[in-house]
């Protein structure tokens with residue numbers, strides 16, 4: 001069976017119903033099935049989706065951005081950062097080498113000695129609630145399958 005390319009609009013809410021993100025007023029989201037372009041729990045829920053479908057999808061934290069991992073929160077001595085670099089709360093950086101993917105760390109607080117960082121995704125540990133409207137479903141093109149991502153509006157643009 002060939003992979004599909006699914007295009008959808010969404011409103012993302014947290015447990016309390018607060019809107020965290022939305023595609024309204026933007027291009028819809030487009031993904032190639034099986035390519036990891038969207039969170040696993042949402043892709044699973046849209047597996048049989050057809051054009052025009054509206055769905056409310058509840059994605060458990062583990063199937064979204066993962067459980068909150070305390071071991072990804074730690075202090076780094078200020079001396080580990082280049083002295084010329086201005087460190088600010090909210091700054092993001094990736095540790096490790098280019099061929100070894102590591103989480104993105106966010107600076108959460110700074111003291112004279114230490115920089116506290118958090119490698120959890122901002123939405124880690126949260127159940128997510130999506131209102132989804134599927135606007136298009138089609139078979140993936142050979143190029144898309146080869147590239148491992150969807151092309152076109154909302155998908156990958158080649159320059």
Ligand code: ZN
Pocket residue numbers: 143144147149151156158
């Ligand atoms: Zn491509």
